[in-house]
Amino acid sequence: MKKATAIFWVRQMFVVWACVFAPLSLQADELDELIALQKKIRALEDVGRYQDAIPFAQQSLMIAEKAFANNPKNLAIATNDLAILYKAMGNNT
Numbered sequence: 001m002k003k004a005t006a007i008f009w010v011r012q013m014f015v016v017w018a019c020v021f022a023p024l025s026l027q028a029d030e031l032d033e034l035i036a037l038q039k040k041i042r043a044l045e046d047v048g049r050y051q052d053a054i055p056f057a058q059q060s061l062m063i064a065e066k067a068f069a070n071n072p073k074n075l076a077i078a079t080n081d082l083a084i085l086y087k088a089m090g091n092n093t
Contacts, residue, residue, distance in 0.1 A: 034063050041081060050088045057082040 037060040044053035064078035 030063055030067065034060060034067075037063075038081075041085075045085065045088070050085045054082070054085050057085055 037056045040056045041053045041060065044050070044056070061078045061082055064075055068074035068078070
């Protein structure tokens, strides 16, 4: 499986988990925003615009931190999105 395909499926699983297991504190508009942000991140990453995708990944992480504070798996997926972008840019710190 190609790396890009694996990343795509990890993100898709995150969106599914967010939809199915979203806590009551996560409002519908926040969930919609989370999904929209994931799509923007993916689109920018696909064309190699990693730096442009970082603000969207940071915003996604902020929503995930609020929504999934008690669910480390979902929070880890959102954190991983940002890490993937930094790594793609050569910034592994």
